[in-house]
Amino acid sequence: MKLYIKLFPPYTNSGRPEDHELELEAESIKLQDLAFHLSREWEDKLNYSLINDEKLVNAEFAVNDKLVSLDHQVSDGDRIAILPYVGGG
Numbered sequence: 001m002k003l004y005i006k007l008f009p010p011y012t013n014s015g016r017p018e019d020h021e022l023e024l025e026a027e028s029i030k031l032q033d034l035a036f037h038l039s040r041e042w043e044d045k046l047n048y049s050l051i052n053d054e055k056l057v058n059a060e061f062a063v064n065d066k067l068v069s070l071d072h073q074v075s076d077g078d079r080i081a082i083l084p085y086v087g088g089g
Helices: 031-041
Strands: 001-008 018-023 028-030 060-063 065-068 074-075 078-081
Touching: 028 031, 031 060, 065 078
Parallel strands: 001 078
Antiparallel strands: 001 018, 028 074, 060 065, 060 078
């Protein structure tokens, strides 16, 4: 399966959005499992881990331009945006 992943800062090393392709042997994968996979396999591409010290995912995900939960199954050809949590005051 091929996925198209867009990383947004602070997850990118360049400080600007970056597009990447990912090939996986699985036919589908839950976003939570994908976050753990990327944190392990993309250490050189990620400026900031998708997994925090408590082993929780610290990002929001949009699949094909729609915000989804971490149990969402992605499949071949999906476009995944990995977005930081945003807070303000």
